[in-house]
Amino acid sequence: MTLVALHRETLGYGRSTVLSEVSFALAPGERVVLLGRSGAGKSTLLNAVYDRLVPQNRVALVPQDHALVPQLSVLRNVVMGRLDDHGAVYNLTSLLHVRPGDRVGIAAVLADLGLADVIDRKVAGLSGGQRQRVALGRAWWRGGTVLIGDEPVSAVDETQAEALLKQARFRFDTAVLALHDVALARSYATRLVGLNRNRIVFDAPAETVDDAQITALYAR
Incomplete structure (x- = not known):
C-alpha cells in the first residue's frame, strides 16, 4: 500500500521551480527524514507530500514557523x-x-x-x-495517520530532541520530517532522502546511506 506517490514531478511556487524530476513514495510504517542544505527544497517536498496526503488521511503537521497564535x-x-x-x-x-x-x-x-x-x-x-x-x-x-514536520526539534537541545523524537515514534507509525541533525536523523529514520542541486540525489534505507553521501549534500 502506498499513501502518496510523486513521479518525476516538478515542484515549486508559481513560475519558480525548486525541485525537478521528483519521484517519491511513502508507505505506512516508514519514517522518512529529508536531509540537505538550507534551500535544497526540503520544505517544498514536505509541502507537496502534505498536500497529497490530506484529502484521504488524517495528518498532523509541525510547520517550521510553528503557526501558533x-x-x-x-x-x-x-x-x-x-x-x-x-x-x-x-x-x-x-x-x-x-x-x-x-x-x-x-x-x-x-x-x-x-x-x-x-x-x-x-x-x-x-x-x-x-x-x-x-x-x-x-x-x-x-x-492521525502521518506526522509531517519541518525541523520540528530544531529549537531544543540534543537531549530534548532525542526525547521528542521518541515520542513522535510512539505516537505516529508513519512520518516525513526534515531534520538538520544527521545523528538524530540516523537514529530516527527508517529511510533517508538527500536533496541537493534541486534534485533528490539519494533515497535509501537509513542503514545503507554512508557518511560520504551525507557529506556531499552539504559540500559547497
Whole structure:
C-alpha cells in the first residue's frame, strides 16, 4: 500500500521551480527524514507530500514557523489541532471555554512535553524551545495517520530532541520530517532522502546511506 506517490514531478511556487524530476513514495510504517542544505527544497517536498496526503488521511503537521497564535494560551493553541473535526459554532465555543475533557487530555500531552506549568500562559511569553514544543503538542493532540514536520526539534537541545523524537515514534507509525541533525536523523529514520542541486540525489534505507553521501549534500 502506498499513501502518496510523486513521479518525476516538478515542484515549486508559481513560475519558480525548486525541485525537478521528483519521484517519491511513502508507505505506512516508514519514517522518512529529508536531509540537505538550507534551500535544497526540503520544505517544498514536505509541502507537496502534505498536500497529497490530506484529502484521504488524517495528518498532523509541525510547520517550521510553528503557526501558533501568540495572543492565545498554550491550551487554546493546542485545542486548534482538532478544529477541523467540528463545525464553526462548536469550535468557537471550544476556544472560548475549553471543555473539561479536552483540558484533561491536553494537560496530559503537555506534561509529556514538559509544558504542564505553562498550560494557561500566552504563547507570546514563551521561549523558542517552548513554542516549538507547543507546536508538537498541537500535533500530538491532533493525532492521525502521518506526522509531517519541518525541523520540528530544531529549537531544543540534543537531549530534548532525542526525547521528542521518541515520542513522535510512539505516537505516529508513519512520518516525513526534515531534520538538520544527521545523528538524530540516523537514529530516527527508517529511510533517508538527500536533496541537493534541486534534485533528490539519494533515497535509501537509513542503514545503507554512508557518511560520504551525507557529506556531499552539504559540500559547497
